[in-house]
Amino acid sequence: MRTGTKTAERGGSPRHTAGETVCTVRGLVKTYPAARSRRGEPAAAPVRASDGIDLDVRRGEIFGLLGPNGAGKTTLVRQLTGLLRPDEGRVELLGHDLVRHPERASRLVGYLGQESTALDELTVALAAETTGRLRGLDLRTARAERDAVLDELGLAPIAGRPLKKLSGGQRRLACFAATLVGDRPLLVLDEPTTGMDPVARRAVWAAVDRRRAERGATVLLVTHNVIEAETVLDRVAVLERGRIIACDTPAGLKELVGDDVRVDLVWRDAPPLEVPEVAALRDVAQETGRRWSLRLGPAEARAAVAAVTGGPAFAALDDFTLATPSLEDVYLALGGREKGLMKG
Amino acid sequence: MTAVSAEAVPGKAPAGAGPRPWSEDGGAAPLAPRARLLPALAAVYRAQLSRARVARIPLLFVATFQSVGIMILMRGVVDGGAEARAVVAGSSVLVVAFVALNLLAQYFGQLRASGGLDHYATLPVPPAAVVLGAAGAYASFTAPGTAVTAVVGSVLFGLPMTHLWVLAAVIPLAGAALAGLGAALGLLAPRQELATLCGQLGMSAALLLGVLPAQHMPAPVAYARDLLPSTYGVEALARSFDAHPDWLLVTADLGVCAAVGVVSLAAATWAYRRAAVR
Numbered sequence: 133m134r135t136g137t138k139t140a141e142r143g144g145s146p147r148h149t150a151g152e153t154v155c156t157v158r159g160l161v162k163t164y165p166a167a168r169s170r171r172g173e174p175a176a177a178p179v180r181a182s183d184g185i186d187l188d189v190r191r192g193e194i195f196g197l198l199g200p201n202g203a204g205k206t207t208l209v210r211q212l213t214g215l216l217r218p219d220e221g222r223v224e225l226l227g228h229d230l231v232r233h234p235e236r237a238s239r240l241v242g243y244l245g246q247e248s249t250a251l252d253e254l255t256v257a258l259a260a261e262t263t264g265r266l267r268g269l270d271l272r273t274a275r276a277e278r279d280a281v282l283d284e285l286g287l288a289p290i291a292g293r294p295l296k297k298l299s300g301g302q303r304r305l306a307c308f309a310a311t312l313v314g315d316r317p318l319l320v321l322d323e324p325t326t327g328m329d330p331v332a333r334r335a336v337w338a339a340v341d342r343r344r345a346e347r348g349a350t351v352l353l354v355t356h357n358v359i360e361a362e363t364v365l366d367r368v369a370v371l372e373r374g375r376i377i378a379c380d381t382p383a384g385l386k387e388l389v390g391d392d393v394r395v396d397l398v399w400r401d402a403p404p405l406e407v408p409e410v411a412a413l414r415d416v417a418q419e420t421g422r423r424w425s426l427r428l429g430p431a432e433a434r435a436a437v438a439a440v441t442g443g444p445a446f447a448a449l450d451d452f453t454l455a456t457p458s459l460e461d462v463y464l465a466l467g468g469r470e471k472g473l474m475k476g
Numbered sequence: 477m478t479a480v481s482a483e484a485v486p487g488k489a490p491a492g493a494g495p496r497p498w499s500e501d502g503g504a505a506p507l508a509p510r511a512r513l514l515p516a517l518a519a520v521y522r523a524q525l526s527r528a529r530v531a532r533i534p535l536l537f538v539a540t541f542q543s544v545g546i547m548i549l550m551r552g553v554v555d556g557g558a559e560a561r562a563v564v565a566g567s568s569v570l571v572v573a574f575v576a577l578n579l580l581a582q583y584f585g586q587l588r589a590s591g592g593l594d595h596y597a598t599l600p601v602p603p604a605a606v607v608l609g610a611a612g613a614y615a616s617f618t619a620p621g622t623a624v625t626a627v628v629g630s631v632l633f634g635l636p637m638t639h640l641w642v643l644a645a646v647i648p649l650a651g652a653a654l655a656g657l658g659a660a661l662g663l664l665a666p667r668q669e670l671a672t673l674c675g676q677l678g679m680s681a682a683l684l685l686g687v688l689p690a691q692h693m694p695a696p697v698a699y700a701r702d703l704l705p706s707t708y709g710v711e712a713l714a715r716s717f718d719a720h721p722d723w724l725l726v727t728a729d730l731g732v733c734a735a736v737g738v739v740s741l742a743a744a745t746w747a748y749r750r751a752a753v754r
Contacts, residue, residue, distance in 0.1 A: 213598050215753065227504030234753065238600040239507040249592030253527040265519035266599040268509040317505060 585671025
């Protein structure tokens with residue numbers, strides 16, 4: 133993986149790839165038609181799942197799509213993999229017009245969807261081999277690639293077991309293995325590490341890194357996991373209601389929330405509201421059971437920590453943490469703004 | 477049906493090359509080769525067949541016991557003659573209807589509802605390979621059960637087993653017709669429950685119209701019987717119990733099965749295309 137020239141710096145675009153775009157999306161619109169009303173259920177309004185999306189993904193980068201459920205991430209990804217035809221707009225993948233030739237996507241993209249039903253009753257080895265054969269590999273190549281990928285991901289010991297009998301994380305890893313058999317320049321991964329333990333996660337990211345270092349592969353990743361997004365992604369687009377509301381490196385996005393600090397306080401029992409400093413904090417805190425979450429400026433954060441770690445408040449304190457902002461804070465800040473605009 | 481050639485972009489993408497950089501030479505990137513029809517069909521068939529070991533063996537037992545049970549019940553009502561032949565032939569073909577029509581309709585209905593078709597739709601595989609591979613595998617699942625039922629029935633009703641080799645033609649042809657029908661139903665049904673329902677109804681029709689002797693049926697039911705593709709498999713098998721079967725009629729019956737098979741598998745392939753890209 134460390135080839136010297138190709139390894140990308142985390143949080144920045146890989147040097148060797150600057151400017152070269154592999155995936156261009158312009159003005160993408162997709163509306164799901166209104167559901168007809170049934171007895172007792174009112175008709176649902178049409179949903180604009182992609183609402184004018186523009187996107188550029190550069191060669192060799194790990195590009196993330198981050199957003200809440202229903203933000204339109206999967207709809208966007210399905211249009212990039214030729215599974216769904218957009219109503220309007222343009223999708224260009226490695227020089228191919230996917231709106232006119234959606235069938236070409238299968239020859240350019242390795243896709244890991246959220247469902248594994250097509251592979252569930254196969255063994256891990258057969259799932260990988262069959263997928264390779266259906267990607268156009270001959271039997272010998274499919275078997276060789278299958279063995280290499282299963283070894284790479286540490287799946288060899290369970291190669292003979294059906295996916296159905298595996299744990300969720302192992303099954304996900306087996307599906308990821310099937311995605312890798314049959315080389316593709318673009319990998320589209322829809323929440324690849326759901327349910328995986330840290331060892332499996334590391335195997336996934338090492339395999340992804342190897343492919344982009346050795347072959348310049350590009351990865352488009354759909355994720356909910358903000359912590360993982362921060363450590364893995366080169367750039368991230370934040371989706372909300374079918375629109376991209378921000379797109380930058382994770383570091384660039386974090387600058388949006390300035391140098392706010394996140395303070396989490398967990399009380400043993402009831403919060404000591406008789407302490408005036410604590411009572412004041414309650415107004416800005418988000419309360420979840422015994423936990424208070426606060427986003428404060430650095431000076432306020434220092435004062436708050438001083439107030440709760442000294443004097444009578446400390447006796448009531450069970451635990452506290454102090455953290456720099458994460459993508460989650462960025463995401464909440466952006467999402468909050470969007471909601472406010474909608475209401476206003 | 478489609479026969480897709482191994483067309484890769486000439487001189488650009490050698491199949492099966494090892495790791496190589498995905499370079500852009502100014503224009504569009506090379507496309508990876510498509511999977512060809514026959515190798516892809518073989519891969520799907522093999523994968524589907526392997527599912528039998530995991531999930532289908534209990535169901536195959538159910539299919540066989542059901543048919544044997546029906547024959548034992550009918551043993552009390554029917555004794556010998558044309559009716560006995562119809563019962564044995566109908567029960568044998570019922571195994572094919574149970575697995576190829578009912579279970580395949582359920583499988584494709586479930587695959588479509590759960591988004592499992594996306595897996596195939598994002599691979600460069602000809603639609604016909606997916607449909608024919610699955611249909612072929614389900615038709616193959618039926619072979620042991622059908623043979624066991626036919627032999628048990630022949631013993632039970634004292635029928636000659638001389639021409640039971642005709643099963644070697646009845647199983648694949650009736651299998652093709654019913655599996656094509658099952659796949660088309662599963663892929664066309666707007667909801668998974670409807671696919672299951674259609675599969676069950678198709679199997680019930682094959683049971684009632686195939687096993688019950690045709691002579692006593694009212695005219696509309698007899699017409700329905702003529703419309704059901706499994707009927708021709710039943711007739712072909714029933715005729716082969718004669719001491720001197722009329723091979724021309726047997727061939728004609730099997731020809732109907734084959735024709736329905738071609739049409740229904742083509743319809744299923746079309747339905748697959750429609751279901752895979754929404």
